[in-house]
Amino acid sequence: MAGIVLEHVRKCYGDHEAIRDLSLEIREREFFVILGESGAGKTTTLKIIAGVEPITSGTILLNGQPIQNLTPEERDCAMVFETYALYPHLSVYENIAFPLRVPGRRMPKDQIDQAVLRIARILGIDPFLDRRPAALSGGQRQRVALGRALVRQPAVFLMDEPLSHLDARLRNEMRTEIKTMRESFGSTIVYVTHDYSEALALGDRIAIMHRGHIEQVGTPSQVFRRPANRLVAESLGDPPMNFLAGTITLDQNRSVFTKGNWQIPLPSHPRLRGCVGKEVCLGLRPQHIRLERARPDTPFSLPANLFVQELLVDHAVASVAVGDRQFMALCEADQAYSIDEPLYLSWAPEHMYLFLKDSGETVLAEGD
């Protein structure tokens, strides 16, 4: 019904190339997330699909039909923006019903009634249908706005950072809300965000975008466990992955990661063979690092000094100096270290990542 295909799409604003040669296939009924920092081209991609922005070159297919020359109205896409004002003088019911009453798309009254009630129930706002927006909390208003967008049941739903201006608590609640709601909707959803946890929680597949270019497309577990490159690895995780630059050398015919006097053995993997002598970055996620006072009995370890330790509700975050780099490690809340205390980091070999320094390309990922 509504698969979207972008083929070699380019979008330029004057001299600036916002999207370069973008090819992408979004499957029918898929929840597709585009993740990236601000300026990555995510919103532009969404606007291109909606038809709000014309493309410079390339093809866009909706359900197999080229749509790049259609107007936004002809595309059957609904767009939810970051900011969406509700009509203050209309009740919640009227706000949600609004898109069903626009000229040319007018629905019979009992059908409107049905559609509004259905949406309101899914979003849990059916008790407030008579109220005005002013009498609602921030989260309730957010749901009304979502309801207004969803009521129309378009073939494609485009959502641009719908949660970004909410506080952390509400954002997490609404994330669960969207996930729940998603299960009762058949639309294809393209969702843009800079928040990696939204992307992992919601996406059937995620595209990680950087400077107008897609770095990787995959399921949440694929992009998290087996990132295509360092950029992808860095953009998923809080605190983010730690990196240490070094080279791959040979020691008695086995490849090792070498940084100054430190040597860490690497698993024998065919991809490593061509990499001897190359500059690389070792990558370790904060939750995979153990901190110990005594030198651990494993070659997968590095000496460090505690920079500072921060206690959080159910765990603690330790910043440690490893040579001239700063690493973050998660540890138990009841483990207290003092500033500048000498420590050892260690990790299980299967949790080691390795990236080429120049291209950022992944050499080793989790489980290799």
Add this chain to the structure above:
Amino acid sequence: MAEIILDHVSKRYGRGYGPFAVKDLSLRIRDKEFMVFLGPSGCGKTSILRMIAGLEEITEGKLSFDDKPVNDLPPQARDIAMAFENYALYPTLAVRDNIAFPLKIRHWPQPRIDERVAWAAKAVQITDILHRRPFELSGGQQQRVSLARAIVREPQAFLFDEPLSHLDMKQRQGMRAEIKRLYSQLKKTMIYVTHDQNEAMALADRIAVMHRAELQQVGTPEEIVNDPANAFVAGFVGEPAMNFLDVEVRIEDGGTAWIAYAGCPLADLQGTLDSVCRQVLLTPLQVGIRPHRIEFSETRIRATDLAAEVGTYESLGERGVLTVRLQSQDLKILTPPDQTFRKAQPLWIHFPLEHLHFFSKETGKRLRLNSLNGRRTL
């Protein structure tokens, strides 16, 4: 300055007749303490900071530094630095001159200025960029320069008003660690306002939780988490938030007591309850439990396990958040990542008694039960 003492301090805007921005606040901020005011927007935390700085008049009550009342002391006479108050750096001045600025306008002698600038630059690790101009620096470096400018004067106390709120996640984490480390070196009183519980937890010696102009609780981060004074504090700190359930205590003729949720036993109050406890527990109650403390299984293990069904499961890379439906309400449970659940799959939920917090349904106050004491309830 040794102590900053707020004695029944209130602040009302609108010439003292408006609603309370701060209501009857009494608090001693100790010498060299890192005190964080934590609360949602509009709770009064910034007003407190501005009153301490002298930027806002005090409507009622007394503010003193040690035993010296300072209600009427002008800001510049208070020997306090409002860090990040003016975050913007002077674009035409080199980093070195930006940092030296607060000393220059106070006509410090040049050798002393050089010494202090070198010290401040070293403290925030920017010694190698002193000759640069602000526009040549990254956002994080600019933040460090402004931090150096704040500490260069070495006042008695530092005030921070949401200094990290406009940084992105990565920078925020870096600066948070930087401030924490700086504090351990400076050993000066720090008063810090934020709505971010992680910042409060990570930085504070003690946290003062504010809500609707009133102080809810003041305590160490551990106390705030393990021993919350009321349901607001318990619900505000922790992400996802603590789960709350309306329950009642049932005591049978034989003396066995249990907690019931919607008529079903949720936990056995093992052992004896003293009479005070019994009295307290017979009022309308709420229990709270943090998402990482709930246990679940596919088969029923105990008589007190409650039947629930899976709503949604969000796998977030490092961990997972499971939402289950229990009767008519949702519970959040923290799990490892990459689990598989079927929609509407039945699960049995266990609430370990030692991790339950009891609250009065009417007042929201936490009920401390002697016979349940001595258990760690993080």
